Amino acid sequence: MARRAKTPVSFDAELSALPQELRWREWMGRVEAVIFASPEPVTREVLARVVGRDCSLDHLINDIRAELRGRPYELVAVAGGWQHRTRKSFAEAIQVATGLGTDDPKPLSQSEALVLLCIGYFQPITRGELSQFFGREISRDTIGHLRRLGFVAAGPRSPQPGAPYTYVTTSEFLVHYGFDTLRDLPDMEALEDAGLLSKDMLLAGDIPLGLGVEGEVDDPTLGLDDDPMVPDEA
Structure with a gap:
């Protein structure tokens, strides 16, 4: 059974000392950083550890997605969590540059x-x-x-x-x-x-x-x- 990571005693999830706009921006940065660093989809429960109790994760995710419009990657809901994925329109460029995606790693007959x-x-x-x-x-x-x-x-x-x-x-x-x-x-x-x-x-x-x-x-x-x-x- 996987153990839950311990939250440092000094970690301030609420950020109550910050003005509302700055607090929201910091929460957005934390959530995006956690998702970016994870190789697996990140669940709501995990993300809730780095934001305040009154933070709406759905609204936060929507704001992050809005900022990513026009970027070559996006934030997608998958398998009960969220994950960064490159947009399909850039698949050919990635294949030409790196060879990634040219073969399905899990081919099916x-x-x-x-x-x-x-x-x-x-x-x-x-x-x-x-x-x-x-x-x-x-x-x-x-x-x-x-x-x-x-x-x-x-x-x-x-x-x-x-x-x-x-x-x-x-x-x-x-x-x-x-x-x-x-x-x-x-x-x-x-x-x-x-x-x-x-x-x-x-x-x-x-x-x-x-x-x-x-x-x-x-x-x-x-x-x-x-x-x-x-x-x-x-």
Whole structure:
């Protein structure tokens, strides 16, 4: 269990001695500095440690975002927190200069992307239910690869006979695809009503949400039957 960082006794979060405008500017600087220094999305609870009790973090974040307009990076809500990210319009410049972003560090095959998308919408869902949805067996290899990438984790046991494991998406899934919460996934019923998504489209590989295919990575030699990260289904 991660330990909470101790706040120095001398640290003044309230800044009550400062005029209101200067106090607000200092809080903005503190919040942006904490987010900038963190490799992971920073939660509201963490940010609340460096501002006064009466500070509205939502208003503070909005003011920081306003100041970042026109800058090559922005402050985004992702995985229940906030994170600095470069704007998509500068992706090509970054790739040319550094090579970063030219390859997806977590490539998915088309079948894996479809399975991940299905888990995202219908979680918690068992491997058997996934197989029924796609009309073919979804292998433990596929589930195992998604788990090793950190996109999927074991959920609660299903009430079905044999109590098989269910699968759910993780915070890493939200971070990788830029979602704050699962509520940010496009509404499935609305997509179906608009004719933009259906089971037939999923099976045909018409993948929304930026879950692009970066090359097939299915490997029949993975042999995950003995992998403790992939629970046996009863």
